[in-house]
Each structure stands twice: as structure tokens, then as C-alpha cells.
Amino acid sequence: MSDPIDLAEAEAWGIASEAEAWDIAAPAGENDAALYLELDGWEGPLDLLLDLARRQKVDLRQISILELVDQYLIYIERAAVLRLELAADYLVMAAWLAYLKSALLLPREVQEEPSPEEMALRLQLRLQRLAAMREVGARLLARDRLGRDVFPRGAPEGLRTNRKHLWQCDWFALVQAYGVVKARTQPVVHMVAARLVMTLDSALARVSAMLGVSVGWVEIMDFLPPVTEGDWSDPRLRRSALASSFVAGLELARRGEAEMQQDGAFGPLRLRRTMR
Amino acid sequence: MNPPDEITRAVEAALFAAAEPMSPEALSAHLGGAEVREALASLSSHYDGRGIALVERGGRWHFQTAADLAHLLRREHEEPRRLSRAATEALAIIAYHEPVSRAEIEAIRGVQTARGTLDVLMAAGWVRAAGRREVPGRPVIYATTPDFLAHFGLASRRDLPGIDELRAAGLLDPVDDALEALGVVSLGDND
């Protein structure tokens, strides 16, 4: 058993070590007490435990957890006596350690899970891991560091690869682009090209004349001029002739001069002179 | 070559890490009063013919890249790239109407012109900012550069074909027809 820790000494040790080993070079956030729990230089209960464990001066694998628990509880008690404000997690840890201690000491009838031995081992493993990281952190910082122990070239010329786009555009592309812009934005005049049509008047005259000489139903297609005549083979003109002839038929029917008949949708459309 | 002695190593490292050329006095002071001239001479001959040279300029020493390798420091990597259609149009408008503001370019193109488009033309060296137009907002106006004329083989902007010539060449035909015709009729055949 080591001597109970003198609080003042521990404090002094903590503060001194902090100041000596680390500058709290620090962004504002690190001083945020809510996030950054420090008690006399310890960063939380695990840190304090590790420090206490180190004082046992044995390999962390062989520390006495019971002794460690005692030391921690003594520390907390003293802090309470001195009315030091303890962060809640130090007290939580104290309560947990007190429980662990009693579980380790008392004879057990009912085996609880996890066993106190496992909890103790777990604590020990955590301390080992923190200690390991602390140790390698110090070793890392002690290396020959670039900018502290070894130096890069003070004034490197710097390597630059100027990635230059070699823009390509030729005379024709330029002139053509201007043409495109001009064409796109010049006032647009819509010209409807004259095309051959059969006017309603001529269709009316033709249908009317043909009905006059017919005796029965005549299909509307037969009123159209024959394909062999002039431009009438042009399908666009034929479409116009069909439309005009149809309208002419309707007009004649309206006047009562003709009758129209269609048996079904898209069926043949027939006309005949009105029989009076 | 014998291994360098300690002073030579120290001088070598100090000059390497120095942000500025150093006089022998400054070096010596830096190295605790050591005599550095011999070390400088030995280093200078050691680096002779290497990729790095130790040189003296106005009594101060520094390392620099060997003169014949200076081209390694600034490499130009040129990537041929075709000017985008938007950039070509903007360039053509500037060439025909210069000086023009961006708003005027947009008015003529009939579409918005991305900021990057003019940057590209300026990076290519064909267009420059040519002052500001004295109207509200004082917009920057753009004009072509001598490089532009050189690149396009023009003696002056007057060499650009006029509207009538463009029309004669079919370049004022509606876009689709013009594009269609491209494959078939070239400007030269149309003259």
C-alpha cells in the first residue's frame, strides 16, 4: 500500500505536469467546461485513475484494483472536505468504484453478471489502452518533426504546371457563329408558300355539274378530277380537292340540291341529286 | 567524394532551410561562429553538375535549381480545346461590335452569357476589358486584342466579312438549314 495521496501535492503535481508538458494551446472550445472536464489538471476520472495507478509504480497489468479504488475514493473524499467542486462524472465514478469494491470484497452467493472481476479487468484494460495511447502520443511528438527538427527547403521555387487550354477556334467557326447569332435574332417573317389548291368555288361548280348528269349515288372520290389530268396527280392537290368537294357536297345538301349518304364511319361517302 | 565534414553539412542544411540567400557572415553567426568559406567552396564544387547549384549573388549564397533545368519549374501543359459554341458566339459578337458590354452581348445573342464564357475568351488572349461605358452602372466593355487578329489571320477587324457577304455565303440562313448545309456547301464554293 502506498501512502494516501496528499491532495495538495497531487494538485501541484497535476498542475505542474500540465504546464510543463502541454501548452493548452487552444481554441476557445477547449475551455468549455461542460465539454472539457478538468479537475486539478485531470481530464476526467479515467485520467485521474490512470495517474493514481501509475503511482503504484507497477506494470499496469499488475495494478491492484482494490488499492486503486481506495486511492480514488480517498481523493474524492478529500476534495469533498475541501469543498472542491467536483464534476458529476467524478462522483459517478466514485459510486461505481465503491460498488465495485464491495462486490469484490463481499462473499457472493448469487453470481451477478458481469462479475466484479470482469468489471475490474475491464477497468484495467481501459487504463492500459489510455496509457498506451498517451505513451505513443508522447513518442510521436518527440520524433524529428518537419518544421521543428528537420526543415523543408526554406524558399522552394515551387513546381508549377500551367495547365493551359489551347483554345481552338478558326475563322470559319467565328464567322459562322456570327451568322448563326444574326440568323437567330433577326426579325422573322413567315412566308406561306403559295400552293396548289382546289378552291371551294371550283369544287362547287364541278360537283354541281356532275350531279346534274348523274342518275344515282356517286361516291365522292369520283367527283375529283382524274389523276391523268394536269397537276391532279399531286397528292397535296388531291387532298385539297377532296376537302373542297366534300364542303361543296355539304353546301349543295344545305341548298337542297343534293343528298349525302354514308353507311358507317370512314365508309364511302356518296352523293346524288335530290329527286324531286 | 569524401563524406562532408560537420561544418559543410551544417552550411548545406542551413542554406537549404534558409528562406533568403545568406552572406558568409550571417551563416557563420548562425552556426556559432564557425568558419564557413571553405565549406561554401567545397559545397559549390560538390553541387557542380548536379540538379541543384549553390550560387553566390552579391555576396550572399543560396541554392537554386541548375540553370539548364529551369524549364522544369514551369511546365506548360497545353491541352487543345475547342471553344464552346457560346464562347465562339460571344467572341464573334465582340469582334463585330466592339467595344460591347456583357449586356449588349446578351442582347445580340438573345441568351444569357455565363460569366465563365468571357473569362475563357480573356484567358485565350483574344478579348480584353476595354474600359467602362459611361452609362448608368458603368458596365465593363470588351474588345478584341491584337492576338485575336493574329490568331484568325486578320489584318484588321475590317477583314471580317460583312453582313451581305455572310448572307451570300448562306450564313444568315436559319440555323437548321445553315447547319445542314455545312456538310455540303463550304464558304469557298459559294464565292
Added chain:
Amino acid sequence: MNPPDEITRAVEAALFAAAEPMSPEALSAHLGGAEVREALASLSSHYDGRGIALVERGGRWHFQTAADLAHLLRREHEEPRRLSRAATEALAIIAYHEPVSRAEIEAIRGVQTARGTLDVLMAAGWVRAAGRREVPGRPVIYATTPDFLAHFGLASRRDLPGIDELRAAGLLDPVDDALEALGVVSLGDND
């Protein structure tokens, strides 16, 4: 020592002039596709024992002053700001366990990690966010950077001091895994 060949001179000059460590690939690209590995090896041995050393850090090469001359050079250079203890621990944990989440860092340290701690490490360029762990909450995970290796003089993470011993001792494994390895029956395994 024979005079260096042209590629060696070019590699020497390029690395000397470079503001950043360079990978062989980047070097090769800069030197028009030249094969540089042999030159790197020859330079590395040429500079052995001189005041300057050619070193490889995380696959990237750079020149730096010889470590044993630190005492001569340090006075001129302001010591970099020291890391806080919290930041040092976080850095060690990230380096030895990477990639790790903040929660994992905190599990080892036993305290919450202040917001600024990781920021300091990231601002120093030693730590970067390395994606997210695909577990509930998808926490960000952190890893070290090539600059970390360069700063601490590590050729690779395998050179981290004591990493083999730590691994062999199981100290890089989570506590739960260690308990299992020790044959301690935990609640979950009790069925």
C-alpha cells in the same frame, strides 16, 4: 561518385524546387513520363550522410535537413505551437486505430472530446474526415493524412512508434475483444 545522369538531375531539381512532397507518379508526370524510381534510389543514397536528406513519407518524397542538425537550425525557426494533451491523445488514437469515430476516441480517452480538438488536428493538416461508418447514426470517421506522415517523419503508418508491440499486446483491440481473447465470459456469451 559519378556525375548524375540527366533523369537523376531532373528529379533532384524537381524535388528540390517542389513546394510539396511528390509521389513518383507525380514526379514522372512532371518530367514527361520519365522513369524516376531508380533516380530516387540513387539520390537517396547520394544524400545519405549529407546535410540534406531525401526521404520518403507516405509514398511521397521530399528533401529535408538532416535530423542530427536540428540543434543548429532550430534557433532560427519558431517552434510550432504545442499540441494540447487532449489533441495529442486524439491524434495518437486516430493514427494507431484509424479510421476511428469520435465516439471511439472518447471511449479510449474516457472523456468527451472538445469540439476544437479535432479541428486543431484537421487544421494542422494531419487528420481528415475519412467517410462515415456504416452503423446507426453513420458517424464520421477520421484518419491521418500524408502530411501527418511527413510531419512526424514516418515512411508509412507501419513506422508508427511501437505499433507492432501495441498490436501484439492487443492494446489496439477494443476492450470487449480483449476480454473475449482473455477468455472472460461476458454476458452475451453466457447463453
